[in-house]
Amino acid sequence: MSAAAHAVSPAASLTSAGGTNARIRVTVNGQAVVAEIEPRTLLVHFLREVLGLTGTHIGCDTSHCGACTVLLDGKAVKSCTVLAVQTDGREVRTVESLEVGGKLSPVQEAFIECHGLQCGFCTPGMMMSATALLAKTANPTEAEIRDAIRGNLCRCTGYVNIVKAIQSAGQKMQSAAGTGGKA
């Protein structure tokens, strides 16, 4: 990780005139990160190559497949189609943030239990879309789940077990919430 983590005030007017690098301050998986980057750096490259967070995959690189899905201020987006400079002052969550203190998130557990993957390439993106959906909709219908992962392509599974996994994760989170646990 070449980017140092120290606090600075957000850039009042972020510019990079004359081909110079831009300095961004972004919170990635809860950690403040400051970095000097070329404005053309895509978020997915910033995450993988500057921060070493290779859980976010590059699939089609043409905004279609969703393998690069991350959460930007809580919303699922395709990080191959976002400039890293656009995330200045904002919060990014990647698949690496799902596991906390060695404990998998309900979405991760459910993908394992329901076998919601085969080759696993689309899985980080699928789980990030699922995480965004379940944060907003506690007990989604199958139609809502299918709609939420419309931007995430899986070429192995036929989606059936992915949908089951997301349903199961939703139920886990609800019962955890019901018993005073924390999802």
Place this chain on the structure above:
Amino acid sequence: MIPPQFEYYAPHSVDEAVALLQRFDGEAKVLAGGHSLIPLMKLRLAEPHVLVDINRIPGLSYIREEAGHLKIGATTRTNDLLESDLLRRSYPILTDAAHEIADPLVRNLGTVGGNVCHGDPGNDLPACMLALDAAMVLAGPQGARTVPASSFYKDTFVTAVEPTEILVEVQIPKARARQGSAYHKIEKRAGDFAMAGAAVSLVLDSAGRVESAGIGLTGVGPTAILALRAGNSLVGQLPDESHLAHASQLAQEATQPASDLRGPMEYKRAMAGVLARRVLDQALARARGGG
């Protein structure tokens, strides 16, 4: 793929953004949601020397009724359209269209302003704006001007927006009683651009006759198309089977599709007629209080 190099500016006001566009006259592009521009840059189909990112300009993201209009700010995300109760209630055509734009990940960033002024005939909102008789508010060096949707689309990727102007707002005449609207497209793959799409907004009078009808078409010509004769053919009529069939036929005749990877032109033309009819039926059902 990595985009070519560019200088990046993130202004905090429309005036500042316009001043940048003036300063880099013709060399700068506006970055909104980026979901058309960034892919085009990766493919080197666009190589702007300067990007003016309007996402940090406050006050450009809103959906509200005001002074006889529905006003939508340029950086309103297309998912915001989908989540708006006001639109679902009074402008369902925009809820329909938002649901059919790409996928939720794209819609979380893609903007209304970008969809409207990118000028791709496959974008879904232009046909809706034509059907709704919307107007585009453009901010430029001489201040703001308003361009009706019907004269906004010049050619593929060419709109009335000058290189030193920014689309800041879309204005749609406020919904009336007995107004119904709908949008639908067919796509080759989930989340793809339309093979053909149709947008309808119509108003009935108290006797059930059509007072006005706008029909817009997606993906079947060099720009989104306003099927003027088709819409006008319904005005003053009780919209029965023969009038609706005739209007759909006229809509089909207004198309100028090209054969491409999304389908042969004969198919696109035929589907424009089919979709115009389906969407007319749905808009009518909504105008009558159903659907």
